[in-house]
Amino acid sequence: MGQISATPLSAAQLHILTLLEHVKEQQIQLAAAVNNLAARLGTEAPVSEMPNDIRAVRKNQSSTNAADSEIDSYAIRWFNLAPDRGNGRKERSRVKE
Structure with a gap:
């Protein structure tokens, strides 16, 4: 079974973390856009789902x-x-406050 360590990071692990950060930022932007559209339409905002696995991690x-x-x-x-x-x-x- 593989082991993922917190530190030190290899170049590949750092690249994966950078990709995950980019995905996170895109998800935040998308959620904000969906919430904005839902508010304008007067509908309840849908619950967003995170995919169970991110394929890029397995390719590393x-x-x-x-x-x-x-x-x-x-x-x-x-x-x-x-x-x-x-x-x-x-x-x-x-x-929220």
């Missing part, structure tokens, strides 16, 4: 043999620890 040699649970936990941990670069979290928390 360092994670080919890793278990799905390892990849999921590593990705979730990365998203939780990722900095709020676009201030999206701050904006959403202000809207």
Whole structure:
């Protein structure tokens, strides 16, 4: 069974994290657009779903043999620890208050 370590990161792992960050930013932008359209139409916003697995991770040699649970936990941990670069979290928390 493969092992995914937090540090040090290889070039391939860093590339995967960069791709995941890009996907995260795109998802945030898409969710904002959907919410905006739903608000304009007066409909309830649909619940967005995250795909169970991201195919790009499996194409990387360092994670080919890793278990799905390892990849999921590593990705979730990365998203939780990722900095709020676009201030999206701050904006959403202000809207909720």
